[in-house]
Amino acid sequence: MLQKRKTVLITGASSGLGAGLAHEFAARGYNLALCARRTERLTDLQNRLEESYDVRIEVRSLDVNDHDQVFEVFQDFLRTFGSLERIIVNAGVGNGRRIGTGHFAINRQTAETNFIAALAQCEAAVEIFRKQNSGHLVAMSSMSAKRGLPKHLTTYAASKAGLAFLCEGIRAELLSTPIKVSTIYPGYIRTELNAGAKKLPFEIDQDIGCHALVRAIEREPVSACVPAWPWKVVGVLMQVLPLRWVARLN
Template sequence: MSKNILITGASSGLGEGMAREFAAAGHNLALCARRVERLKTLRKELMAQHDVRVELRDLDVNDHDRVFEVFRDFTAVLGSLDRVIVNAGVGDGRRIGTGHFEHNRRVMETNLVAALAQCEAAVEIFRAQGRGHLVLVSSMSAVRGLPRSMTAYAASKAGLSHLAEGIRAELMNTPIKVTTLLPGFIRTELNEDADKMPFEVDAQTGSRAMVRAIEAEKTTACVPAWPWRPIGWLLKILPLRMIARYG
């Protein structure tokens, strides 16, 4: 059965990859991002290949009022939203105390405060409908505090994971489901210039793993599950001096 699925940050990377996977499965899409021209190109491709509906809106998730406006508009146009994927985020942090407060503030605001706005807008709609599926794209970096350029990013994703768990706890006995995704190293155009990372996978492989976990409505999923599930367990118990070598 087809669903109406909203994805933020859908113009590139994992958002774009998930849009392709969901369209191939026959789901209707509500895609939003700042780069609308990229969204238009993606819509043209998806509608040429699949019998689905694709609605687009421009959205900077740091414009919180606009988040509510766009989510409500998509609901009115499509009739309902079955799933909202809080995907928009940034990952290029800086070392703490090196004169980059504004940069790290933007990382925290985009990945956590803007995500809160998206969750508020989505759950408001789901409460009115009496059903829905909220998906938050966190990160394996949320498992531990990390040094160097990863500090602000990891902290923002840890906050996002706790936000998801709190919402899940409140809605546990309702028809509203909450999924937290913890992606490992997935190579996309956003990190294409970075050094090769251990256990990294390409964007298509990563997107497919994420969509499988979403469709299964898992509560929390490391993606891909192997090797990130055991790595996540290991990260939790490693001494901090070993974690300090990371980054």
């Protein structure tokens, strides 16, 4: 009997880590449900992947800050594929400004996109998984979530920490079920979204980073720092070092 091919839903899939994850999962034979705001880039990605891999790919326009649309798009993908085995909450923004410098609107947008919109995605995903009595929820947090950080990272780090604790709570709720919940903490991965930034400590390129991310995700861990070396050690140090030392790292 042929085994049913698994489907992975990825938000924020038009560029950066989302597009890189799509390439990696397609190469492993997964069907893909891809969504993002920029549909022209999604369609281009769909065409390139379908030319290279024998997988089914569906794309939908989605602004994750339109919370009703999140539920509609996830349900539409469910009807299209019949089931969703893995949903990756990846959409997010990296903007941020120093607190108290007159940029509340930017910081609010960062918090709303990285946490409130992520909450909507988690709600929509777990609703589907509860009905299926199966599924794997994956939240893309950040190594910055390990500690409160200064400068432009303050709101970003807090929003990613909030997402990590949200997923821990969901995991606690679902411990007695077949539904798995993973929190992923990526280190510095160079993508087109941060191409203009200065070289960062221990950074790796997108291809290497996404390959490591998918390897970690497929293990369905409770949590994972990616790549494990050196970020697992760095994560521990960030939580125990004096705050003044951590502040100098950024």
